[in-house]
Amino acid sequence: MRRRPGHRPGAADHGASRPGQRLRVRRPQRLHGVRGMTGQRRRAGGRIFRYTAWDAIPAALVYAHLAALVVFFLAWPQLSWAARLAGAGLYAFAIGWNQDSISHNFIHNPFFTSKLANRITAFALTLENGVPQTMYAYVHMRHHAGNSDRPDAAGETRDPISIYRHGRDGKAEPMLSYVFMGFWRDDGPFEVARQIRAKRPAEARRALEEFWVMIAVYAALLAIRWEFILVLAPFYYLGQSLSFLIAYYEHLGADPDEPRATGVSTYEPIYNLVFMNNGYHAEHHYRPKQHWTRMASLRREMMAETDAAPIPVIGPAHFLGFLDPRTWRTPTAAKGRPAAVH
Template identity: 35%
Template sequence: MIWRYSWRDSIPLSVTLFQLAINIWLAATWETRTLLQNLLFIPLCLFLFWYNGLVASHNFVHTPWFKLDSLNRFYLAINSINIGLPQAYYRHEHLVHHRFVNDRPDQYGQVQDPTSIFANGKNGQPENVISYCFLGLFRADLLESFRKIGQTGEAPQLYLELAACFLALIGYLILSWQYFLFLFLPTFYLGWVLEHLENYYEHFGGVPENKYANSTSYYASLYNVLFCNEGYHQEHHLRPGVHWTKRHQLRREFRKDFNKVDRVILRFPPALGFLDHRRIVQEQQATQPCAKAI
């Protein structure tokens, strides 16, 4: 067996491989279709980008899928092409997020979590969701993150992933500059907008100072089956090293602690959190059933 935790990791793996394959195919065959026909692929490519960041890239950070480190490192390089940035950068930012979990500004107005929804808010309130999502990509301090990654001894992996991104970029431009301009760039930008939207409502309404209520959760079964139990986000923050197939068990484990606090349980997936963004209920009041691990 090649799997470190579960063969079910082949599900997000298959999605990311399909994402890479369809992007190469679109670039290579761009000239065989009209511009309108090509643009019809944007929703699919955007969904794959969003799913990658939400499920595949995210889970891989915490529980690398393969027993062999060489396979893990190869996958990281390949998937860096999909998300348009080195996976090492994604990992670095995400682990900092887990360490400080959407913290509020200190006395100097600074936050430790670069993805905190409070970082650019006013008067101690979260930032507006629109500016958070659409400006988030431009606020990334890549050079500083690369410097810190290098200090951890992961510079060789970072260089490998940067090389993969660069070579893919050149390859796409050679195959079709129109593909790069009209599909790759819009998908890259809007994909990261969706990633920021997801993160926003995975934490909006949460209490950063309370580890049992600093995030939100969404317990609908279908969503958690299709998205590898990503709805158990509060549970995930409590035990980030637990494989996604076991996250539903954490809800039962922490039920007593959840019952002691008011926390956000969403009625819609986080990407649609704006439809019901302040549903604050206690755990014992929640009526939605636990999703079963697939």
């Protein structure tokens, strides 16, 4: 499961206190971890939003998603089985969508200036996605540490969800097993909390707070309307599997050892609109703190580096990556045909 506040930029000294004193101009500091985003840009969000007022959109969607889930629960007795199953399918899609757009962007650039508002939002994301947000953030940051790396001499990867972790001979695992086994391979919540606690005890406490609140809420829903939870359970699994499907094609054909090519991008416009520029995945791994509203400018910057390695690209949305012929030619542990996505 994935940041750190930035520093305030330095201000220029516009004058000298004594005649003859040299004018000193201090270079503005770069925000910690945010390349290409000036202090002025940081303040563009005003008093409410940390980076930009555009974050009002994902912030509103967090609570719209939660509200839709509450409405679905309340309306359940009046719905036909066809409507219930349609709603459950939408519930599954919403999990994959949220985790790879809203929740993901919140990890890298929390929306609000207020710590309390960010904390409340983390609880909302926990309840609607069924995953403690702080644990999700921790695993996601380990993903960035390894960039879907290949196993070392001991057979281990830094990235716990690397597509190579359960592959063979330096090749990625086949898509179907990665997608449908990923959920079951994840470390349990107490193991993730233990890993977090080793370096950040306060963060581990926050992670467990989210976990226990989630358990309490869903236990109450189970007691009130058990069939609602029973029907949604397999769709919850499908939603998590959708997130693994997206992750697979975000990295199949990438090069974990080449900074510009550790992810695979898609510039499909509707996907990037709905998933808040998640398609710019090579760019995102190149500069993880780049704000979601500025991914196109980062792409232009990278394209200007003419002597650098090419950015791996597919045509369709990541969750439809299996439709791109380039992915068919990429070798996996189950097929030995040599080729790569470029």
